[in-house]
Amino acid sequence: MASGSAGRVKFRLGTIAYVFALLAAAMATFGPVAGIILGGLILAGWYDVVSGRRGVGPLALVGTLGFTALVLLPPFIANASNAARRNDCLSNLKQILLGLSNYESANGAFPPAYVADAEGKPMHSWRVLILPYMEQKQLYDQYDFDEPWDGPNNRKLWDQIPYFYSCKGCERCRDLGGEPFGKMPGNASNYVAVVGDATAWPEGKQVKWSDLADGSSQTLLILEHSGITKPWTAPVDLTMDEAIEQLTHNDAHGHVSVDESLIAATFDGSWRMVGFCDAHVMDLPAGLSEEAARALLTIAGGESLDNDPESWLGERAAPRLVKVIRYERVYGLLAFVGLAIWPGVRRWRRA
16 A cells, blocks of 8 residues: 555656646747647647547647747747837837937037036036936936046946837847847947037037038937947947948947847847937938948038938948857757657657
């Protein structure tokens, strides 16, 4: 009696361990929801066989759903998530442009690129100056303008980066360990100004609407960038030459697009979102001609651009794509397949 009881307990514990192992492998491979569904269907199918019913229909359903989840479901979810991340970044850019417009309406000019100390050293970024115009007055009031951006008080705000300064594509890239975009810290801004005498952000001066001789609809105000490594409060942006480099080269740090499959992820930063002085936004491909890039960045250069962005392109090269193999998914998939067929292997060996 004792021996039989011990055998039944061992069997039950082994079954419970198998169930948890299969579900864990399924969730690690396909995600929590899809993993539980797929693992549950496989367990139901094996229960059908072990209980003696041997129903062909449930097993066929399990196999069909398993194949669908394995091949189709992860890419579909990933591509939908990528589109959602892109829309979030466009929304961020529009909100920043609205904040800059509200600042201009209240002060008669756009904010300076930075506020400098008596010696001309940059102290405070425009990203801090526009906070009250973006429903962030409480955060703005915590900032101390009597000390630099990296002073003891202002350091406390580094990790309180407003959501509209972060692109979710970069966040996903960090989660997956993609290089080089994954090196960007989570408290750095993805949206920068272009600082230079001929731009909308001249050093030591504020630009008014009347200064936009080239037209507000053809003058860049904000550029998306995935290469800044300092916190969002730092008065760090791009120079004119750096911005031209970003706009004319395919492997630059633009909007991070993440295309995911079940076991791999590909990162592309060759497109960038830009915002204009009239508050409209646009997706620009990398590889603009230098003439077009300079025309977009200057406020009174006298350049003329037509309304077809395709004509702005220069000599284009293939974009640099960074691919990462998701080894945790590979190992999870191997474990899942092994566990899924294990009951059948045991039955075959016993037979």
